[in-house]
Amino acid sequence: MGKISVEGKNSKERIYRDPVHNIIRIRTDEKIGELLVHLIDTAEFQRLRRIKQLGLAMFTYQGAEHSRFTHSLGVLHLINRVLEKLSSKYTIKGEDQSVIKCAALLHDIGHGAFSHVFEKILNFHHEDFTIETISSEETEIGRALKSFSSDFPERVASVIRGKFNSVALSQLVSSQLDVDRMDYLLRDSLMTGAKYGVYDLEWIIRTLEIDESRDRIYVATEGLHAVEGYLQARYYMFKQVYFHRNLRSAEVVLQSLLKRAIELIKNNGDVWFAKDTPFEKILKQQKLSLKEHLEMDDSDVIFHVKKWQSAEDKVLSDLSKRFINRRLFSALDLDMPEDEKKSFLEEARRVVEDGGFDPQYYFIEDKASDVPYYLYKADEKEPKSLILVQVGHSRPQIKEISEVSPAVESLKKAYELHRICFPSELKEKILRLYKKKT
Amino acid sequence: MGKISVEGKNSKERIYRDPVHNIIRIRTDEKIGELLVHLIDTAEFQRLRRIKQLGLAMFTYQGAEHSRFTHSLGVLHLINRVLEKLSSKYTIKGEDQSVIKCAALLHDIGHGAFSHVFEKILNFHHEDFTIETISSEETEIGRALKSFSSDFPERVASVIRGKFNSVALSQLVSSQLDVDRMDYLLRDSLMTGAKYGVYDLEWIIRTLEIDESRDRIYVATEGLHAVEGYLQARYYMFKQVYFHRNLRSAEVVLQSLLKRAIELIKNNGDVWFAKDTPFEKILKQQKLSLKEHLEMDDSDVIFHVKKWQSAEDKVLSDLSKRFINRRLFSALDLDMPEDEKKSFLEEARRVVEDGGFDPQYYFIEDKASDVPYYLYKADEKEPKSLILVQVGHSRPQIKEISEVSPAVESLKKAYELHRICFPSELKEKILRLYKKKT
């Protein structure tokens, strides 16, 4: 049940029940198990309960209300299973396994409010905070790792940095076929109700192998189709969930209102905020210390935006109401010739202005981080992240998966996103404009 | 996809995907469908996204992070299905159906933060706020209902009040076999990972019947076992989830710290709070207006308790840290003869005091609301809430279920809970005391 410590003759364990994996068990009769349990019980790890795994996705898929905490336990469970499988066949140092388990558990520890949303606004990478949380002696986590072994903070951080001594093991935590993705596809599928992320987890675990001569992970021949299924699951989840128009539009509204609040404060406008909180520093655009970053979670944002609904500033109060009451912007994909785009964007912006809205906050281009997203990237410059499979029965060889799978080959195309977001009130006008162009 | 409006030749609908029911579809080509969609889009209904269905259960079953919003959509879906089934066989007025659908959707609209937790502290019944939200012209919901039909607010409220003209229909929304329970058992089971709440929903829907002569719902003969399974599911969910020691202990810690904050403020102590918010009024023990009640949600609590971790008052800061970081109280069931209890309680309280803790906040008796909980209550004083089944093939009769089912008969015993909660640091000492008594 939930969390139970059972102590028997010679077995000690902590048990979590999980909607995806059913029973997650951490053996606490081993030193590493004790450490893992200790890490879970730290204030920093408990904070993950207050950060939604999918940020604002619950505005599109209302069931997507699960947290980074739940996901992180799932990732720990999977690394335990994968290592159990691999170590029944290959010799893997116990200490390396322990490092990898901690890295898997803690890989998301540095995340900010609403997962990725704040990174863009505040211009930070959660990985940096993850590394800092692990390395610092100011955190409960850092101290727990250190007391386990003096070089542990550094070694766990090295996995996140991509510098761990065993490449194969670090691939399990960070590559295009890692336990992080394995968990989130299944979990996000279940919670969104969007089914698309289901793949054959058991078969993938069964067919993972270590190429000891070249220190890398590969998938045995009979696992090819399971990995194809996994990559397609990821493709659908991106198309249907992670890049969903409403989700992105919710992020745009939140970004606009934060930008407005920051702007108002810079100009000494009248904006309520809780004094002496990290959120004050964010609004004043001051850099957060690690401690302050780790005090923040989704509730800070919700609490402030709720208050701002009654702000004097019309833009701030309007955007806050839209966000809180889910009256999001409309989003429109620019499926038109490149040379038409410029004039369309100008005309659409004018519609927004003419409607009485400041385009700075109410007319937003969304370009998927300005870099194309690779559903699967088969790029020799990042060999660590590639997925390799064994092919051929008589003379088996290890190859990059898209070389042997037309299904994966078809996923290599970059996925580009170009949208505009604007108040729904203007939808008809802008659609009329759009139809003229297409 | 989350929420999509599809408009075709003559079909209009809004679709939600759901982890429990898969596709939830609301037909918007009917007037009632338009109203339901309008109700969902109100600020008051959107607020339910920010209230966890199971309050603090996520401290025990980390996956229980779902909201009243998601549950309420599920309840709407079930009432739609049940009414579709019944109206294929019985004549049910369209307007009555519409009233019942609104009541099902809105049955939880008055809930406060963390579901039931605040009711005890602030001494209110969420049903009263539900009725007020529905009846008031100040709420978007009240206005939407009124504009549908002038007597609609009153009629929908009458269902919540238990005064609706059709008893049979109101039983579908509020009885011991209602769509509320049908949804939450399945949903809470899935999310907690505790599997116990699964029962044969499809078969129950199929076997629900209306006894038109006496205006009541019953279950056809072949549905008996499905209803037994449903009641047993409820039994296990109570035992394993709703009354779980950790969950109750989390509630106790939250209650203690709020009590302390209120006490401090009463005595002009130094307690931070956000000015001009409903939460301020709560702390000052002033009654909330409907509007203020509807501004509150889980985030107000989280935000304040996070701040209080650094309060000057040691008790407040200690309890706040315990709550935020999940260092809950231990809970111990008093499985001992009644006459032993008094002396044990006194001695245990002394251990708490001797440990340096103020028993007012650190030694709490938990008695399941002081009234025994009935897993199934077969009490003729509440005929509306009874579950009836048809028995006998040659001369069918309708009987109260526990008369014909030994399995249900065994659930009629009241479930009584008597526990003490105290800081875990004292666990060993108090256990030693306990063993002496038992």
Place this chain on the structure above:
Amino acid sequence: MGKISVEGKNSKERIYRDPVHNIIRIRTDEKIGELLVHLIDTAEFQRLRRIKQLGLAMFTYQGAEHSRFTHSLGVLHLINRVLEKLSSKYTIKGEDQSVIKCAALLHDIGHGAFSHVFEKILNFHHEDFTIETISSEETEIGRALKSFSSDFPERVASVIRGKFNSVALSQLVSSQLDVDRMDYLLRDSLMTGAKYGVYDLEWIIRTLEIDESRDRIYVATEGLHAVEGYLQARYYMFKQVYFHRNLRSAEVVLQSLLKRAIELIKNNGDVWFAKDTPFEKILKQQKLSLKEHLEMDDSDVIFHVKKWQSAEDKVLSDLSKRFINRRLFSALDLDMPEDEKKSFLEEARRVVEDGGFDPQYYFIEDKASDVPYYLYKADEKEPKSLILVQVGHSRPQIKEISEVSPAVESLKKAYELHRICFPSELKEKILRLYKKKT
């Protein structure tokens, strides 16, 4: 994939995919694994593919088409899991484990056509054939066991006989909480679509313990509810599936037609049968040798009954057509005072006769084997089969489950069945008679 042998550096295994347990893996790098695989590949074990697990249940639940083979693999999987769990905590001799695994795999090896149906007709116990198959040197199984270790056939047989040296281990294979039941409840539930047999398998496995001082299995305190759920699952499966009127009525028709064929042959009537087959001996009421018994399966019955549809004898051809084309008898539960039964039975029999049917074949009383069926039997005379749980936190004790669980207490009542089966053509007449009596 179905059955795959994977050979790697130091791992060898055979894999089966299973609708209930997903991946069933048998490690073949251990001597016992090699033996298990060898046993599965014998002719006798492959025969189980041709015997339906639920006999004629597919006439009621069309999906119940699975075989004893599939079930037996599931049982092996569960004993592997249970022993893995227990041996991480208790010291269990490797050889004893091997014996128990073989016994689990082979527990159904002696079953006749359509599982239990033929036992009644031919008056044999499948357990005797199971023991013989295991012990004989004429069978591939017997030889495989013997070549593993000379006393193995005897030791495996002793488990089936209930005489194995470790009572605790033998309870895992044969008691009221054994891996046989654990598998068939889940499997039959899935296949029938009747959901009722689902219970919390993972939690039961987790909470199984050995009481070493008294050599018996018990369930730890926190497993009580899971076991209650398991017993209730069994209760529903009996009520809804195993004792279903149609299933029993199909058996009655098959018994009647075999009885008729046997009768005709005895009187030198003209009945077709395949010469020199075990089925010939059955029809001539000669005892089958072990070898002959192991040649029989469902197809012998189907093939003959199909042929008999065109038999000259009217009774045989009529009953055969009913069986093949699923035009079964009606069944009626005798829910009436005992003293009414006699006269009702006489009158009903007369209706059958008057309808032109020979009551010997067309009017059958069905009494659930003439002994009441115990859904749960808490009888000290059979201590080996009892389910024990630990109760009490401060002074734990091991008790028989119905002492501590009202839910199980309510299942102790014997379940008695008294029905008559007759041609559906007479249903209305007999119902009219029945109504008069009740």
Place this chain on the structure above:
Amino acid sequence: MGKISVEGKNSKERIYRDPVHNIIRIRTDEKIGELLVHLIDTAEFQRLRRIKQLGLAMFTYQGAEHSRFTHSLGVLHLINRVLEKLSSKYTIKGEDQSVIKCAALLHDIGHGAFSHVFEKILNFHHEDFTIETISSEETEIGRALKSFSSDFPERVASVIRGKFNSVALSQLVSSQLDVDRMDYLLRDSLMTGAKYGVYDLEWIIRTLEIDESRDRIYVATEGLHAVEGYLQARYYMFKQVYFHRNLRSAEVVLQSLLKRAIELIKNNGDVWFAKDTPFEKILKQQKLSLKEHLEMDDSDVIFHVKKWQSAEDKVLSDLSKRFINRRLFSALDLDMPEDEKKSFLEEARRVVEDGGFDPQYYFIEDKASDVPYYLYKADEKEPKSLILVQVGHSRPQIKEISEVSPAVESLKKAYELHRICFPSELKEKILRLYKKKT
């Protein structure tokens, strides 16, 4: 429960419970419902219980023991659901719907033993027998259809023939996106345990549309990904199940032994068979009448092959034992340059001969019916079978799916299979030969 007739005030229905679709309900208060129930109860339809859906796949995936009967009910359920959805939006004549429902239910009625296996051996198409069964007045089915409406047999047969007046409706029963495939992918996935066939059924049903102007089915824009998922599911099921080496090798063994039996009989050899049965005619290579064809099922084959295990002819008895006891041939994919194949085949054949086996029966080339299999075929010559989707929001157009989906484009490549099958005893020798060539 299995099959239950419930009669209430104004509702009558027959219910089946199903492992895939849960409750399958046929309303019998409508004339068409009565007909469907009548068709299910015919001898010809009941025969489908005795024909395995996946032929010999249970030798690879032991759980694949389900029958054509179960599948056919699933197909009926899906056509009911699809027509319910479509007719809420489009005007579809009631009589056309009835025809389509009968065609869906009966689409497999002409199948022979072990599904497709016998078609090759006896050189018939099951579709011809399906049409004949439907059209003939000698069958219960033909008479039931005729008594419903005199042109019904002809109209139902026209759907199977691909000549039905409404192309759109007939596509629902027979195209690359039809209810037959929709059911079997889900069912075969569940039963094999091979998970690969799962796709988003609910979403596909929701997005199916009729292009009334051109009388064809298409999928609305938001259904594209669901259809991609469906086609990929099919791709994996072919690769992992339908073309699995062991399954094909089992078919090869069965074909060889039947060929041998036929050969022996032609030469007046001593082969046992049941006189005056359709199987005798098959062995004597005489054409079966419809009636005879409809008497055959899997049990005829099993029964004879079991007997042949003790045949005097060594080849027949050896092959029969291999089949019954699942000692199948090994299969080897010829992944080698075309010009190497000829010499390899010659040498491998010689190994077989040298091993004392007659290559006619023991060395079989398997070429996937000599025509490449199209996972998805986008061929304008067969417009009726194409899958069409709507694309574009501002100017929607209907396009063939592979034009707009790279994922489907990658499936258009024909799948070619070239294997040899031979006794496993020779595996090492032939593998050694094979390695030399590759």
